[in-house]
Amino acid sequence: MTNAAPDLRIALDPAASVVVEACAGSGKTWLLVSRIVRLLLDGVAPGRILAITFTRKAAREIEARLALWLRELATVDDAAALAFLEQRGLDALAARAVLPRARGLLQVVFDAQPAITITTFHGWFARIVDAAPLTSGLSGNTLVESGRQMTDEAWQQFARRCAREPAWAPAPSLRWLLRELGTANTRTLLDRLLARRAEWHALCEGRDAAAVIEELRAFHDPRDPRELTAGFVLRHGVELQVFSGLLIANQIANDVEAGRALQAVQGADADVLFAAARAALLRQDDVPRARKHSAAMEKRLGADGAARYLDLHARLAQAVLDVLAQFAEAAAFELNRHGLIAGVALLDVLERYKRERRLMDFADLEWHADRLLRDESEAAFIQARLDARYRHILLDEFQDTNPLQWRILRAWLDAYDATQEKPCVFMVGDPKQSIYRFRRAEPRIFTAAAGYFAQRFGAVCLPNDATYRNSQAVVDVVNALFAQAPLFEFRPQKALRSKLPGRVEAIGPIGGEQDGDERADGKADADDGLRDPLHTPLAELEDLRHAREAALMAARIAEIVGRWEVVEHGKSRAARHEDVLILCRRRTRLAEYERALRDRGIPYVTSSRGGLLHTLEAEDMRALLRFLASPADDLALAHALRTPLFALPDDALLRIARSRALGVSWWHRLDALVRAGEGGEDMARAHRLLLRWRELAAHLPVHDLLDRICFEGDLAARTRAVVPPAMWPGVAANLDAFIAASLKLDAARYPSLPRFIDELARLADDADEAPDEGTIEAGSSETACGRVRIMTIHGAKGLEAPVVWLIDANSTHAPADTYRVLLDWPPEADRPCHLSFAGRKEMLGTRRDALLAEESRAAEREDLNLLYVALTRASQYLFVSGVAEARPGQRTSALVRVAQALAQLNPGAAVYGGESLCKSAPPAAGAPAAPASLPPTPVGMRRAPLSEAQRYGTRLHALLETRAASGPGAPAPTAEAADASIERQVQAILAAPHLQDFFDPARYRRAWNEIDVVLADGSSGRIDRLVERDDGWWVLDYKSGTPDAARLEGHRDQLARYREAVSAMFPAQPVRCILVFGNAQRLDI
Structure with missing residues (x-):
């Protein structure tokens, strides 16, 4: 075997x-x-x-x-x-x-x-x-999946008691932590102990916290800092006097200044003298200053003086470092003493809180x-x-x-x-x-x-x-990469499907130097002169590195889909969007990659962690629940009536708002209109359902109420009817996730609708506990097909895809984790050998160096594990890309490791394996088309040649599109658009103060030019410019002439159809239309 x-x-x-x-x-x-x-x-x-x-x-x-x-x-x-x-x-x-x-x-x-x-x-x-x-x-205990609310409540109780009872034993320790670490770091440190409370209990079996603290005292052997500095001065005071004279005699400016500072504090307090010695001997980062023998030094000090100078510098610097190390041990013990006293007291408060409420979490x-x-x-x-x-x-x-x-x-x-x-x-x-x-x-x-x-x-x-999963190309790269990582303890792997087409590429690092006007870190270079901050804003260049990587990725995916060969169940076919899996280490930059996919028209699916309650469909359901809990909430009712569940048009809402029943709530106005027979069928349906659900809300649990709403309101079908097909699976998953969240949150803790709504409001602002968006099952042909998947490496564990793209893979910096718990629990041991707090560098000491080194090795090993998991998700094609870092760290990035493996397998290239095109794939763009074998069939209507005025308008539109899209610094107009009169009109429009809301990027959210839309009658139209602002959507239509009353009615009809098309796409926001004439005049329609 x-x-x-x-x-x-x-x-x-x-x-x-x-x-x-x-x-x-x-x-x-x-x-x-x-x-x-x-x-x-x-x-x-x-x-x-x-x-x-x-x-x-x-x-x-x-x-x-x-x-x-x-x-x-x-x-x-x-x-x-x-x-x-x-x-x-x-x-x-x-x-x-x-x-x-x-x-x-x-x-x-x-x-x-x-x-x-x-x-x-x-x-x-x-x-x-x-x-x-x-x-x-x-x-009788209830299991809760997240204990954040319990720890928050315990923290509040603990902090209040410490403030109320200053003499309570843990109170001084909490004050010390707050003073030395700050509020946020203190909370982080104590939360880490709560997260490790099971290990803490295991460590303390048969003894109490005081015994553990005494063990740490013996381990760190803390000394009084004043005794340490006094001992240093007693041992090295004479040598410091000699050294200060040699510093001055060396005649180098920095040495002379340090020597005089030492002489000035001779006979002063030991702490002051030690501080002066530290400054003279060490740099600010506590590394010994570089002082080396030279002929010039020997000439100034003499041979014996130079030797004495260098010997004293080395010995005194080491003596200072020894004292600093003892300072650090004392600081480490103080951190642990106060941290454990406060942490154990907080843990007792948490345990009492859970006992009183019969709660427990996974720990x-x-x-x-x-x-x-x-x-x-x-x-x-x-x-x-x-x-x-x-x-x-x-x-x-x-x-x-x-x-x-x-x-x-x-x-x-x-x-x-x-x-x-x-x-x-x-x-x-x-x-x-x-x-x-x-x-x-x-x-x-x-x-x-x-x-x-x-x-x-x-x-x-x-x-x-x-x-069985990976192609030979992927396996070869994995073998070459991890064979060079001794920490990984890797055995070479074998591909059982060695004939499977495969390819691995390393792309990047992608920098910001292409345009020549930005640095890799996105910071602007300083101007030669001084900047007046009252009149000249600080120029900050946009960091486009990730945007460039994302654009490259999207373009390559568009090239792969439909052309590259994918083998599924032994049969070859062309790659599809659902074959592509994009992986990332963290979600921080995902928005830029999603934007690039949207710009390319590539459908994708991703789930935002903790983002469920901020989705449109969840907001709709929350608005409905708020109204059912409080019928006087007019805004919630207006929101609910515009949701797909009722889909009342704007004129219906205006009718309610203008109802004669002024001074009463919208619900009473709606009720009056329906009872008077003036509301119409849709309004009557909404009134009937809301009336019934208000009655049910008084006695049904929230989950049962939502179940009735979904069934009686035909929520799924009505929502699907107004949602684009590509978005429906995600919307449906979010609706399911919202109902599931109601069951989870309502379980025996939030029996009333108002309390449930309050809990949702709290969760919406809590990034750690907020419910995640619904997930789309990858195996469902209805939901997963046709979409690129975007996932974190952790989320993709256990999955696979023919094409995997690992993005943002050139990071060399580990996330900061200053305040944490150090735990040593060998696998063969029955309990932990060591548990302590780690803080800033000056609070670490040297006695835990072996433990810190082991933790560092474990972190490096897990980085390699993450890379292994990411690479082995790819069954055929693997791409790894990243951006250039302004200040590279000490770690070797995933991109560099893959590039080194590729260089070993294919010297001089960042590619390994072959590009396998599917035989049935369509020809690449630009390939000559085969001549048609059938006579042409007339289609559509023949258009008359454009008049001079129409050609003029076309050139005006083209130049406006270019300038509006490019903004300041746009390229010069083409010869076709460079007509002087057109140039003047474009400049007037873009510079008009009353139009800046639509052309200044700082005043709107986003904008598009030349948008094709399908109108209500099935015909197509083209919107010159569509702008989203905080107050809704704006449709701009350019006219090269001046306002003409004879044509105004036609313009109104055209824009009304555009408004209807945009409202269908964005039903929750108002849509307004304006005409922009060549003389920069604006006319609201």
């Missing part, structure tokens, strides 16, 4: 414990579900199987695939069923023998009581907690499950229930396990003694794909667990480095 492909007879043997370390694309889910099928074929009862993975999505995928396979086994012919079984490690005779049982597995699984358990780690922990005896005190769930399995009084009961239930344990994606989760699992398995029948364990994972350190994942646990299972359960360890 080789690393390339594991022996399925061993991996899927129901009687064997197996650990599989499998690379990306090797079929880990296939292997795990196949193992379940083999267990069922071997007669194992479904209820005896426990499969644990890390996300609900992965658990549902395992369930769906198992159901699909069992259904296939029940329905396909014998030949197909036998082939299925032989693919899963059975020989022909064994496959035929178990075929009858295989046919009935679907019924066995569906009827099983208890059923097979396929869950997440937290789902399994919840089962353990639910099974706890009443004496545990854990019954609590882990801690309580661990406590139950380790508590002598309760562990036996829990373990007996687990032992009686499960005989086969399957662990998926085990590289994402955190130390506490591993300790919980180990507490259960350690309880088996030599006389008991142990369960069979099947573990699969890939440490190279561990990318969740921010969720406390520890990839080293996988190796430790593999050794544990081999020793305790006789597990066989099988590597699998053969990928």
Whole structure:
């Protein structure tokens, strides 16, 4: 057996414990579900199987695939069923023998009581907690997915008590933190401890916080700073006097100044003398000043003097650094002492808050499950229930396990003694794909667990480095790249589909030097003269680096789609938009890439994290709920009536506003109009539904109310009718997500509609807790097809695409993470060895250097893991691009690593592999067309030649379009448009003060020129300029002449049709129209 492909007879043997370390694309889910099928074929009862993975999505995928396979086994012919079984490690005779049982597995699984358990780690922990005896005190708790609101409330209670009771023990520590760190950094530091509270509890088992603080005191050995400086002066005072004389004698300006400063403070306070010595010996960044021997120095000081000067400089500088290191140790201890005193008190407040409300989050769930399995009084009961239930344990994606989760699992398995029948364990994972350190994942646990299972359960360890996903070109680049990264512990991979077309390109770094008028960092160069800030604004050049990268990406995608070859299920076809997956590390710059795709007309789908409540469809639903909760809210009612649910036109709203029933709310006016029979059918429908929903809102839970609204109001169909087809899947997903959020938020905590609305308002302003936009399932032909997908690398884990583009991949700077928790919990250890706070550089000290270095290595390893995950999403074509950095950092960027691998495989080129064009793809742009074989058929109407006035108007439009799009500094007009009279008209229009709202980019949101629209009668029209401002949309129509009453009616009709077309595209905003004449006159229509 080789690393390339594991022996399925061993991996899927129901009687064997197996650990599989499998690379990306090797079929880990296939292997795990196949193992379940083999267990069922071997007669194992479904209820005896426990499969644990890390996300609900992965658990549902395992369930769906198992159901699909069992259904296939029940329905396909014998030949197909036998082939299925032989693919899963059975020989022909064994496959035929178990075929009858295989046919009935679907019924066995569906009827099983208890059923097979396929869950997440937290789902399994919840089962353990639910099974706890009443004496545990854990019954009746509610699990909340996000604990931010709980920590916010605990912080407020803690801060109020510290302010109210200054003598309370934690209050001085909180004041110290606020003074030294500031409010935001103090909150960050204490929040990090709350996030690690399970590890803190594990560290403190059998002792209290005071004991931990004393351990840290012994570890840092803090000294009084004044004693340190006094000792320094006592030891080195005479040498400092000698050194100051040598500094002055050296006759260099900086040395003379430093020497005189030292002499001036001789006999002064030790702290003052130490500060002067520090300034003379060290730079501002506390690095020793560069002082080297030279002939000139020896001439000034003499040979002995120069040697004495350099020796004193080296020894005194090191002495100062030693004192500074002791300062840092003392500062580190003070940070930890005050941080732990305040943090533990805050943790106590949080625990009391949760107990009073019977709440727990995922960290609590882990801690309580661990406590139950380790508590002598309760562990036996829990373990007996687990032992009686499960005989086969399957662990998926085990590289994402955190130390506490591993300790919980180990507490259960350690309880088996030599006389008991142990369960069979099947573990699969890939440490190279561990990318969740921010969720406390520890990839080293996988190796430790593999050794544990081999020793305790006789597990066989099988590597699998053969990928079914990636093309040979992608695999070659991955092998070349990670072979040069010793930290990665990489084994070369093998492509099982070596004939698959593939290509890898590195593009960039893309800089800002092309135009010559901007720097890479987007900052303007200083002017030669002084700037008057009252009259001359500071010139800041726009940073166009990412815009250039985005434009290049969009252009290349447009070239790929429809032309490049994609192999799907063994058949070749042309690439489609849904074949393209754009990956990013962070979402910061995504808007620029989305804009480039829109400009190219490329459909895409992305989900904005925490952006659900700011989508138009969610705002519509919130407005409706606000009205139902408060019928006097006129603005909410007006908003609701304009939504697709009712779609009342502007004239209907004006009729309500102008109703004679002045002085009463819009709801009373609407009611009066409908009862008088003056409202029309649409208004009567709205009145009827709103009246009914107002009654239901008084007693129905919010989710049930929304369910009634969606059904009775025909929300989906009415919304789909007014939404462009390309946008509908995203809108539908957001509507579903809003209803799901109502169920989640309303669960036993927000029983009334007003409280639910208040909670939505709070979440809308909370970036951490706000609900995410709805997700579009990639596998749905209706929703995913025809769209480029944009995702983060974390979000794309487990996915693949024929074409992957990794954007913004040249970053060399790690995000700042100054105030954090340092944790050392070796995988084989039962509890953490060390937990402390890290702060600014002067608060770190040197005694934790090894721990900090290990943390740095872990961060670098995870960066490599992220790159591995990103590259291996590509099944055929991979592009990596990035922009030039103004000040590159010390890290090697992903783009540079890929470029180095490409240079190794294909020297002198940034490309590896071939561009494979699909045979059925259309010819490239510019290719000569084949002559038509059929006689031409007349289509449309023949137009009369343009008159001179029409040609004049055409040239005026063309020049206005160019100047309006380019703004100041536009290129000179072409010969066709350079007519002097046209030039004068264009200048007059663009300079007119009453038109600046439509031509000055600072006064509008966005604008387009020459927009083609489809009018209500099916004909087409072209809007000269469409401008979006804060007050709505504006349609501009240029006329080369002057206002003419005879033609004005025709102009009104034309603009009315344009207004109708724009209103259909943007129904929630008003649309206004103006005529702009050649003499710069403006006429509102």
